[in-house]
Amino acid sequence: MxxxxxxxxxxxxxxxxxxxxxxxxxxxxxxxxxxxxxxxxAHLLGHERFTLIKYNVCDYLHVDGTLDAVMHxxxxxxxxxxxxLPIATLKVGAIGTHKALGLAKxxxxxxxxxxxxxxYGDPLVNPQDESYWGNVNPLSPRxxxxxxxxxxxxxxxxxxxxxGLDTRIARIFNTFGPRMRxxxxxxxxxFIVQALKKKPLTVYGDGSxxxxxxxxxxxxxxxxxxxxxxxxxxxxxxxxxxxxxFGRREGDxxxxxxxxxxxxxxxxxxxxxxxxxxxxxxSPSGIQYQPLPVDDPKVRRPDITRxxxxxxxxxSVDLEAGLEKATEYFRKII
Ligand code: UDP
Numbered sequence: 425m426x427x428x429x430x431x432x433x434x435x436x437x438x439x440x441x442x443x444x445x446x447x448x449x450x451x452x453x454x455x456x457x458x459x460x461x462x463x464x465x466a467h468l469l470g471h472e473r474f475t476l477i478k479y480n481v482c483d484y485l486h487v488d489g490t491l492d493a494v495m496h497x498x499x500x501x502x503x504x505x506x507x508x509l510p511i512a513t514l515k516v517g518a519i520g521t522h523k524a525l526g527l528a529k530x531x532x533x534x535x536x537x538x539x540x541x542x543x544y545g546d547p548l549v550n551p552q553d554e555s556y557w558g559n560v561n562p563l564s565p566r567x568x569x570x571x572x573x574x575x576x577x578x579x580x581x582x583x584x585x586x587x588g589l590d591t592r593i594a595r596i597f598n599t600f601g602p603r604m605r606x607x608x609x610x611x612x613x614x615f616i617v618q619a620l621k622k623k624p625l626t627v628y629g630d631g632s633x634x635x636x637x638x639x640x641x642x643x644x645x646x647x648x649x650x651x652x653x654x655x656x657x658x659x660x661x662x663x664x665x666x667x668x669x670f671g672r673r674e675g676d677x678x679x680x681x682x683x684x685x686x687x688x689x690x691x692x693x694x695x696x697x698x699x700x701x702x703x704x705x706x707s708p709s710g711i712q713y714q715p716l717p718v719d720d721p722k723v724r725r726p727d728i729t730r731x732x733x734x735x736x737x738x739x740s741v742d743l744e745a746g747l748e749k750a751t752e753y754f755r756k757i758i
Pocket of ligand 1: 502629
């Protein structure tokens with residue numbers, strides 16, 4: 425396949441570029457380096473199956489040659505980033521998704537949207553499965569990311585039903601691993617860097633809020649499975665799509681075009697993560713409690729029944745092993 429990855433120099437995007445090039449595909453990486461970094465893809469430059477285009481996906485999009493897939497991964501993705509870049513976050517999720525969909529349609533390519541567990545907001549059910557509509561405050565500071573991604577899902581489904589575009593949507597839960605930015609503000613990178621620098625670990629609130637952390641290699645394997653799982657002909661049938669679009673029948677939410685949760689179902693509290701990081705890094709740091717950010721979700725855990733069924737995927741790296749690998753990475757760069 426020849427695949428365009430927007431946000432290809434970001435944390436997830438760069439791992440995805442590497443995985444697809446490694447599997448023999450040709451990758452066109454597009455990034456405007458707002459939160460992506462040249463060093464994430466430096467080792468791929470010069471590879472015959474890798475091209476880099478420095479570009480903002482919100483501008484008119486043109487890519488030479490054929491494309492078999494367009495994967496839209498561009499977006500600020502840590503709460504700190506999207507609070508600093510609220511309008512860019514809304515634009516890349518809305519306008520950027522629209523442009524990337526248009527390009528996929530023009531090239532008759534498969535489209536893949538990197539969506540998020542944030543579409544569930546501060547969930548009132550735990551774990552979250554894909555049928556849950558979420559509990560999002562559109563006016564809150566973090567609503568910019570949640571609503572941008574919710575719009576992204578809506579327009580992706582509309583392109584699927586209206587244009588018959590072959591689409592995939594992954595709802596990505598908390599992921600960690602090498603190439604997270606030292607200062608990106610997310611909990612795992614913050615804690616490891618703080619522990620290695622012998623500074624106090626900043627636990628927001630009382631640390632009882634939960635998250636479920638997936639190691640990046642597991643996640644990328646899930647993304648590639650979802651991308652490469654074929655669509656069934658019934659799901660792409662024009663009459664079926666028209667019937668669903670006009671509300672004459674329910675869509676079959678079991679088919680591959682509906683969102684799929686990707687994440688590790690092991691749920692831990694933030695305080696547990698802090699203690700685990702202290703143990704793994706053997707750090708003398710203590711814990712410093714800080715105020716909980718507005719609308720910080722209290723719980724988050726993926727139900728991955730659907731991923732197991734439709735793409736035969738589940739994570740295999742355990743949290744401790746993943747944290748050790750991430751620690752090795754941060755030790756080298758700080
Ligand atoms: N958090 C924390 N200390 C930090 C950074 C984050 O306690 O230094 C908490 C944050 O309030 C949230 C959880 O860790 O409850 C995960 O935050 P993150 O920014 O990684 O991503 P989120 O899951 O909120 O999108």
